[in-house]
Amino acid sequence: MLQEWLVEFLAGLGKLFIHPLFYFSFLLAFIAGMFRVSRERKDFQTRVYDIYQEIRYILPSSLLIGLLLSVVTLVLGLTLPIELLNMIAAVTVIFSLVGFRLLSPAWTVGAAVLLFYAAETLGYSFIPDQALSFEGMLVTVVLLMALLVITEGLLMIKQGWQGTSPRLTKSPRGLKVGMQLAQRLWLVPVFMVLPAGDLPSFASWWPVVSIGAEAYALIWFPFLVGFAQLIKSTLPELAVKATGKSVITLGIASLVLAVAAYWLPLLAVASAVLVILGRIWISWRHYSYESNHPYFFTKQPMGLMIIGILPNTPARKLDLKIGEIVHKVNGIAVRSENQFYEALQKNAAYCKLEVVDVNGQNRFVQGSLYAGEHHELGLLFVEEESEYILGEN
CATH class of the missing domain: 2.30.42.10 (PDZ domain)
Structure with a gap:
């Protein structure tokens, strides 16, 4: 059995590059690099980093974390319908049009779940065969969402503050002052267990393993995790790491509720609400702090x-x-x-x-x-x- 799983795992790994989000992430990072370089040239008559700077951060660190998350999802047997994964991908693309700041898993996965819930409330389901109820799916979703939010915080602390882009602007007093833009996009590839019956007919080639009378596929899904933080009142490292620690704390609290939801399903709703609203509060707190503190990068009297x-x-x-x-x-x-x-x-x-x-x-x-x-x-x-x-x- 172990050998069969390993063979099918490797076979699925060889076909992981077909997902559109994989290529979309590189295109998105390239476009962000173009806008960044244009802004840097406008402010300083030179670029700081080349146009490929954002692309360099997409995979190296997040790949290892994705493999660790894959082990967790496979050991726990976390199963999500392919319709929900497609919804997450669609929401990710739509949110990316606003920028990296909306690509927190708390919002991309959370918005997809809310759409599913709205559909269920209106009497329409995205899951045709009703093999998995919304209530049964929710526990798995909030567990995965909490793990991804923790991943977001870890990546912010490790890489989010590096290679920030300087900007010049005018203060309320009309003086030229500086800011730092920290923005990153990470691709977190996660292998998940998918009921083979959920696979579309054109994907009959996808590797499938059998557990008892049920057939399952190992599907690779690229979760896009992104953030953008404009920093004016302190050093980028201090600001981004502080935000990252808050995000990790939020993820851990949500994870505790998600685990407890296996015994008390109502806590799954509490976990989802906590992580969505909590992530909004963290972003608002940073914005409020920056708005009420003076600029750090200003012309100095002593140098x-x-x-x-x-x-x-x-x-x-x-x-x-x-x-x-x-x-x-x-x-x-x-x-x-x-x-x-x-x-x-x-x-x-x-x-x-x-x-x-x-x-x-x-x-x-x-x-x-x-x-x-x-x-x-x-x-x-x-x-x-x-x-x-x-x-x-």
Whole structure:
């Protein structure tokens, strides 16, 4: 039996690339990269990351988590009708038109479940043969939704704050200030047990295993998990990790209710309501906090605050950080970009920076430069006017 499961599992794995959501995720990430690059060029006359930056994050980390979730779903034998999976895919595509911020599993899976419930209430079912009642399906759905929300939080803490995109805007007082946009899209592939009778006729080739008198298929479903968070009042790492921890806490609380629903089915409804409303509250709390706190990335009286660092530039090698303030260059105090680059040219082969870190402590950064490299150091600042192109386009 184990060998049969393994063979069919591998056979299904070989055909997982046929799902439209798999390709849609890469297209969506590519389009997001286009808009990001366009905005960065408008604000800084250069892009920070290339157009493929969002694509690079789609699979590496989420693939491992997806495999772990697959083990859980297969061991527990979690079964969902293919109609619901198709509904989740449709809702995901529709929500993605607004942006990554609506691609939390709490909302994509939750909205699909609400549509199913509305259909049941109106006397219409998406499940033709009624093999699985809505009440019986709900317990499985909320369990999966809680696991996916926990996954969302873990991915946010691990990768959500990395490679944020700097932006410039006007403060209410008309001053130019900076913000950071953290956005990510992850593809979380999960193998699930699907009743073979739910497979459409054109999918007769799909691998099927038998358990007693029942036949089941192992179907791969790519859950798209995304988020977008605009940060103005603090460092991206602090803001995104705080949100990620809140999302994980919400997922765990929902998971406890989902597990308890196996004995008290009414708790499945409580779990679904908690995770949907809780995720809305987390997003609203962040928005409210940002709206009521001053901008962090602003023009500084004691130097130049770093709002962005271009990849593959000398600034990366100098281990400079976003949010740090460059106070002196080669011993010369700087208050503008002009002064910054003029001070760099005092020593064309070597630079020494005095930096105030995010904790308010002074530190020295130094390194070698190559001829002409002072114009391509790779730092972006909040300035009223930029007279230098700071990196390659």
